[in-house]
Amino acid sequence: MTQGERVRPGIGELLGSPADDRRIAFEGAQGISPWQARFILLKGTNPLFRRGRLGKLLRYPRWVATSQHQRNDMGPSSNSSSLEAALRDVVGSDQVLTRPEELFVYEADGLTHHSARPRAVILPATTEEVARVVKACRKHEVPFVPRGAGTGLSGGALALADGVIIECARMNRILRVDPGDRFAVVQPGVVNADLSKAVLQHGLFYAPDPSSQQACTLGGNVAENSGGPHTLKYGTTTNHVLALELVLPDGNVVRLGSPTGWPAGYDLVGAVVGSEGTLGIVTEATVRLTPIPERTETLLGIFPDVVSACRAVGAIIRSGLVPAAMEIVDRRTIEAVEASVYAAGLPTDAGAVLIMELDGPAVAVGVQAERTQALALAEGAREVQVARDEEERQRFWRARKGAFGAMGRLAPDLYVNDAVVPRRKLPEILEAVCAIGDKHGLRLSNVFHAGDGNLHPNISFDRRDADELARVLKAGKEILQLCVEAGGVISGEHGIGTEKRDYMGLLFSDDDLDAMKKLRAAFDPTLTCNPGKLFPTTRFCYEANPKARGYDQVPLG
Amino acid sequence: MSVLDALSRELGEARVGSSPGMDGRVRPGSGEELAAALRVLAAGGASAVVRGSGSWDALGHPMPRARILLETTGLLGEVQVDGEDGVAHLPAGASVSSLGEHVRKETGGAWELPFDPASSSSTLGGCLATASPGFRFGHPRDVVLGLEIALATGERVRCGGRVVKNVTGYDLAKLYVGSLGTLGVIEAAWIRLLPAPEKTECWWVPLADPSQAVEPARLPSARAAAWLSAGLAREIPKPGAGMILELAGDAPAVAADAEFLGRQYAADPTDPAGLGLVRAMRGKDPGVRVRVSARPSKLKESIAGLSNAGAEILAQPARGLVWAFASDEAVVEVAGSAGDGFLVEAAPLAVRESRELFGENPALRPLQAALKAQYDPAGTLNPGRFAGRI
Ligand SMILES: Cc1cc2nc3c(=O)[nH]c(=O)nc-3n(C[C@H](O)[C@H](O)[C@H](O)COP(=O)(O)OP(=O)(O)OC[C@H]3O[C@@H](n4cnc5c(N)ncnc54)[C@H](O)[C@@H]3O)c2cc1C
Numbered sequence: 001m002t003q004g005e006r007v008r009p010g011i012g013e014l015l016g017s018p019a020d021d022r023r024i025a026f027e028g029a030q031g032i033s034p035w036q037a038r039f040i041l042l043k044g045t046n047p048l049f050r051r052g053r054l055g056k057l058l059r060y061p062r063w064v065a066t067s068q069h070q071r072n073d074m075g076p077s078s079n080s081s082s083l084e085a086a087l088r089d090v091v092g093s094d095q096v097l098t099r100p101e102e103l104f105v106y107e108a109d110g111l112t113h114h115s116a117r118p119r120a121v122i123l124p125a126t127t128e129e130v131a132r133v134v135k136a137c138r139k140h141e142v143p144f145v146p147r148g149a150g151t152g153l154s155g156g157a158l159a160l161a162d163g164v165i166i167e168c169a170r171m172n173r174i175l176r177v178d179p180g181d182r183f184a185v186v187q188p189g190v191v192n193a194d195l196s197k198a199v200l201q202h203g204l205f206y207a208p209d210p211s212s213q214q215a216c217t218l219g220g221n222v223a224e225n226s227g228g229p230h231t232l233k234y235g236t237t238t239n240h241v242l243a244l245e246l247v248l249p250d251g252n253v254v255r256l257g258s259p260t261g262w263p264a265g266y267d268l269v270g271a272v273v274g275s276e277g278t279l280g281i282v283t284e285a286t287v288r289l290t291p292i293p294e295r296t297e298t299l300l301g302i303f304p305d306v307v308s309a310c311r312a313v314g315a316i317i318r319s320g321l322v323p324a325a326m327e328i329v330d331r332r333t334i335e336a337v338e339a340s341v342y343a344a345g346l347p348t349d350a351g352a353v354l355i356m357e358l359d360g361p362a363v364a365v366g367v368q369a370e371r372t373q374a375l376a377l378a379e380g381a382r383e384v385q386v387a388r389d390e391e392e393r394q395r396f397w398r399a400r401k402g403a404f405g406a407m408g409r410l411a412p413d414l415y416v417n418d419a420v421v422p423r424r425k426l427p428e429i430l431e432a433v434c435a436i437g438d439k440h441g442l443r444l445s446n447v448f449h450a451g452d453g454n455l456h457p458n459i460s461f462d463r464r465d466a467d468e469l470a471r472v473l474k475a476g477k478e479i480l481q482l483c484v485e486a487g488g489v490i491s492g493e494h495g496i497g498t499e500k501r502d503y504m505g506l507l508f509s510d511d512d513l514d515a516m517k518k519l520r521a522a523f524d525p526t527l528t529c530n531p532g533k534l535f536p537t538t539r540f541c542y543e544a545n546p547k548a549r550g551y552d553q554v555p556l557g
Numbered sequence: 558m559s560v561l562d563a564l565s566r567e568l569g570e571a572r573v574g575s576s577p578g579m580d581g582r583v584r585p586g587s588g589e590e591l592a593a594a595l596r597v598l599a600a601g602g603a604s605a606v607v608r609g610s611g612s613w614d615a616l617g618h619p620m621p622r623a624r625i626l627l628e629t630t631g632l633l634g635e636v637q638v639d640g641e642d643g644v645a646h647l648p649a650g651a652s653v654s655s656l657g658e659h660v661r662k663e664t665g666g667a668w669e670l671p672f673d674p675a676s677s678s679s680t681l682g683g684c685l686a687t688a689s690p691g692f693r694f695g696h697p698r699d700v701v702l703g704l705e706i707a708l709a710t711g712e713r714v715r716c717g718g719r720v721v722k723n724v725t726g727y728d729l730a731k732l733y734v735g736s737l738g739t740l741g742v743i744e745a746a747w748i749r750l751l752p753a754p755e756k757t758e759c760w761w762v763p764l765a766d767p768s769q770a771v772e773p774a775r776l777p778s779a780r781a782a783a784w785l786s787a788g789l790a791r792e793i794p795k796p797g798a799g800m801i802l803e804l805a806g807d808a809p810a811v812a813a814d815a816e817f818l819g820r821q822y823a824a825d826p827t828d829p830a831g832l833g834l835v836r837a838m839r840g841k842d843p844g845v846r847v848r849v850s851a852r853p854s855k856l857k858e859s860i861a862g863l864s865n866a867g868a869e870i871l872a873q874p875a876r877g878l879v880w881a882f883a884s885d886e887a888v889v890e891v892a893g894s895a896g897d898g899f900l901v902e903a904a905p906l907a908v909r910e911s912r913e914l915f916g917e918n919p920a921l922r923p924l925q926a927a928l929k930a931q932y933d934p935a936g937t938l939n940p941g942r943f944a945g946r947i
Binding site for chain 2: 231262516
């Protein structure tokens, strides 16, 4: 390492340490990226890390003041400096970050082993500013990338091709809540959990609940079509977005969809949700609000092994019950959780626990919970506990929600893979996934949305160990291959981004991918919006625009 | 060689025939044949009207350029029902009623196919292409997991998959559902099935004011809700305006909601056949039929405006959907301001020629046109039928 080179601390180094250590790590870090800070936020025990403060810290880290780095004038070309001037003109100088120390924090999202330093980061406050920023980038032929909280796990918010990041954090207002018609209009920087908090008084909530919901933004959720533990019953983000305001890649602003969710033309909202920020920048979203169910029952099944827990999931689905959530936490994760601040009193000798939640009308939920319990016991649960009160319910969930944080104890880095298989194949796939981890000598654990067949094999590793990193990537690919062979897909909620772009061929033919590119071309013929994501780099070409071809073939930094 | 001759040569004579008012028709018997037919059409510069069972023939702008009828009812490929996972792979050309029956049989009544179109002969492909809302199951987009599609240029592609959660690549299925056969022809779909309810009951809730129908339509076990103006209610037959409500779910939940309906709304149990009659009404064509999306708080106002234009009304209050049935086009005029958007579902040829039938944001036209240009550059499929006559 050369002198002055900064080392981003690994997730484990940050998550595995007590709150005060984390603060010290944060303040003393030679460099930190937003995903790391957000992970800290997810743990969120120290008031120092409350969002507003954190946002400031992220933008102006303390160590910036003592940095040896000079300001980056966006490169030597006059094109760059005239772009910089144009951007400062739109959003004001304070909201254009160009110093290497400032940019450093934006060079990765939650996928820690992919990184690319942006040319600049722009923080617009209004749709109009976003549109003008986009137009300026287009004029200067500089690609741009929308970004929310940077918690994405597939490299989607990375600025490749020397692009500019347009961060939506300042657009964080809930513009309207309509409890009667059950919708809300929000800006993209609103944090997922904040929306549910804001509408609680009306007896409503926003159903998609990614595990990162304390930090991730609704703009990011829309782009990734995020799911969460309760997707099983309530669906993913796409089932809850009614309308969008979108700044198109040419800078024009359009409104898609309608507050009732029945558009008369092509379903453009449906096409944009899950498009990973490649079709434009969402500057406003109208989302459905859901009534809080009358009663919720949470059960914790304790199983001798993960395979029997998976079998129980299959039996429950087959029975026609639709639980709100079914989440599995395996033995290795339980051990990590129990040794951490999230300790939930789970038996460390259990092979796996299955959290089962049922909700709905009070008269029905009790019976459903009894049926669920019986099915879990029949499939080999050695015990099924029923939460007696909210405190106990939270305790059950702590094991699930604290899992990622607890992993930080195991190693500096965590690779969270994401794939889906037909639910009835879960038992055999889980065994095979663990075997892949063992074969490569990796610390692989599983905590996942079992009810949806959505696996998250998590590999704890140290990215500074090149050999281990190579084994992690190899195992990751083998897991994806396995899932595809079982009739599954390579991402259930984290998206493709840079991480899996070259694995799209596992699932799709060239013609399939070309059909997707037609959608991209209709929205963004010059491919300036978030290039280099989603499509394989090896064979991406648009004859119409040789420059665009260059963008999408940009390797990772 | 004419296009019809080329089609005969490529697919066999049995697949090609005549059709009144058209140059001819072709009925591919498989995905390969469909792709081959599309390649022939594209090569010959010909355009086709894509048709399932024909229940939506009156939807969309007229298509004078399209001289060949492309029938999808021969697309009867693989049926695969996975009762363990609650998903099914179903061919686009089969009728939804036959597929529903098959799903019920295969799963011992445990799962249901979540479509209930107006016509029992409606094909699955037609239901998806029109995105027509049934009464029970909401928007078809929410149950489509994956699609197999033949593009206008003849490539066979797929998107999505068979699993219930998936963000692998763009969600093209959303684009295709509701695209009215203008971007490609759906061959088959992976559909998410729904568990069959333990108990089902039908109730009649007498309610003159449609805005009061929202609350009962939102009861936890309310599955299908149709508010009818007095003129339509008479056809069930009921004496005045009101709502037919199907409760479905676990027996205790249904019983609790039924008790609430009786107590709060003086509602009575009614013959479930009434719901069938209402479903058939959706296909009714008294001259002009317009679908308006109106959020629940605007329902009363919206219905009043449409009624004043001489329409009888059928509404799904909780879903924000209103259908206006009228004998003349005055109702189309009102539809524009009656809600958040509209779609003229059926109208005489003169109206379909002269008016815009898709009441969507005109600012979206360039984007919609760009999509059409990408997916169907030569205008092979249903040219001119869609919003903005693309
Ligand atoms: C601990 C942890 C747990 C997680 N659990 C879940 C989970 O349960 N379920 C799940 O689905 N995901 C989960 N994630 C992944 C991640 O939180 C989600 O993908 C989330 O939606 C990303 O939101 P963000 O605001 O951080 O977006 P970012 O990471 O900033 O961006 C993600 C993508 O969205 C695009 N984007 C952002 N804002 C906009 C906008 N305004 N317009 C257009 N595009 C935009 C970006 O370009 C990028 O492609 C988890 C992540 C972590 C770290």
